[in-house]
Amino acid sequence: AQSVTQPDIHITVSEGASLELRCNYSYGATPYLFWYVQSPGQGLQLLLKYFSGDTLVQGIKGFEAEFKRSQSSFNLRKPSVHWSDAAEYFCAVGGGQAGTALIFGKGTTLSVSS
Amino acid sequence: DGGITQSPKYLFRKEGQNVTLSCEQNLNHDAMYWYRQDPGQGLRLIYYSQIVNDFQKGDIAEGYSVSREKKESFPLTVTSAQKNPTAFYLCATQLGVSTTNEKLFFGSGTQLSVL
Numbered sequence: 050a051q052s053v054t055q056p057d058i059h060i061t062v063s064e065g066a067s068l069e070l071r072c073n074y075s076y077g078a079t080p081y082l083f084w085y086v087q088s089p090g091q092g093l094q095l096l097l098k099y100f101s102g103d104t105l106v107q108g109i110k111g112f113e114a115e116f117k118r119s120q121s122s123f124n125l126r127k128p129s130v131h132w133s134d135a136a137e138y139f140c141a142v143g144g145g146q147a148g149t150a151l152i153f154g155k156g157t158t159l160s161v162s163s
Numbered sequence: 164d165g166g167i168t169q170s171p172k173y174l175f176r177k178e179g180q181n182v183t184l185s186c187e188q189n190l191n192h193d194a195m196y197w198y199r200q201d202p203g204q205g206l207r208l209i210y211y212s213q214i215v216n217d218f219q220k221g222d223i224a225e226g227y228s229v230s231r232e233k234k235e236s237f238p239l240t241v242t243s244a245q246k247n248p249t250a251f252y253l254c255a256t257q258l259g260v261s262t263t264n265e266k267l268f269f270g271s272g273t274q275l276s277v278l
Contacts, residue, residue, distance in 0.1 A: 058203065083267075092167075092253055092269030093206075139205060150196060150221065151267060155205035 051076050053142050053154035061160040062130050070125040070157050072140030082123040083141040083151065084114055093139065099123065110134070135161045166190040169254050169270035175278050176241065176248060184239045184273045186254035193259035195237035196267070199223060200251040209252075212237055213259075241275060249277050 054073045062068050074080055081100050085093040097108025104116040114125045123140060137158050141151040170185045186195065194213050198206040208221030212231040226245025231237055241248045254270040 085267075085269075090251075090272065090274070092271045093255075093267070094269070095266050098266065150208050150211050153198075153206040155203060 051142070051152055053140050053152055055138075055140055055154035055157050057157045058155075059158045059160070061162055063162050064132055065129050068125075068127045068130045068134070068159070070138050070140075070159070072123045072125065072154060073121050074123065074140070074142045075121065076142050076144065078144045080123075081143045082114075082116060083143075084108065084112070084123075084125050085139045085141060085153075086110075087137045087139065087156075089136075096125070096138075130159075130161055132161045132163065135159055167254060167256055167268055167270040169252075169273050171273060172271070174273055174275045176275060177278050179243045181240055181242050182248075182275070184241070184252055184254075184275070186237045186239065186270060187235055188237075188256045188268075189235065190256055190268065191234070192256035192268070193234070194257035195231070196255040196257070197221075197227075197229065197237070197239045198253045198255065200253055200272075206253065209239065248275055250275060 052075045056071050083098045084096040086096050087093045096112050097106050099106045099116045107113050112127050116123050137156045139156045140154040143151045166189050168187045176182045196211040197209040200206050207223050209227050210229040212218035215231055215234050218229050218231050228240045252273045255267045258265050
């Protein structure tokens with residue numbers, strides 16, 4: 050079955066500390082992977098995506114993610130968290146085939162403490 | 164995201180009533196999607212449309228209906244058959260079938276509540 054698992058429902062990080070949000074996927078074909086961020090009461094904004102090539106991808110707002118095929122993971126990282134990064138983060142996977150839609154994880158809520 | 168307008172921002176439904184959520188886009192994107200978001204549940208796909216006059220059911224289509232008469236518009240009707248409609252509804256667009264799994268653009272959402 051195709052699925053995305055985000056093991057951490059809620060994470061709290063101190064401002065200035067590093068961040069890693071975990072994402073594991075199950076997909077029968079070559080996966081296309083995404084990370085989105087959502088502020089309360091708003092839509093989702095794309096942070097970064099991986100289709101092929103370099104397994105370390107850079108995104109907006111200083112985020113990066115690493116694709117590890119052997120671990121079926123696509124973890125999101127940021128070296129130094131800012132208070133404005135507090136939001137909900139979603140990992141998503143798709144197959145790059147016509148007529149398919151993205152499958153989203155249940156999300157991880159990030160809180161930033163001062 | 165700019166270019167996708169969802170209205171209204173907040174909507175209240177009485178028991179037994181059908182309500183329609185609007186989604187309009189000026190991005191000239193072929194594909195449009197409706198997702199439902201419940202706390203702690205992530206996004207679940209309700210319906211999607213790749214071209215005008217065609218649409219497909221997603222994972223939780225029961226109690227919902229859609230139409231795609233124009234490229235710009237993809238309204239979602241929450242019918243009285245949907246017994247638990249309270250949720251945040253998100254509309255999204257995508258450039259086209261040939262670029263499937265390219266970036267999704269999201270509207271700012273509609274919060275539907277039951278009176």
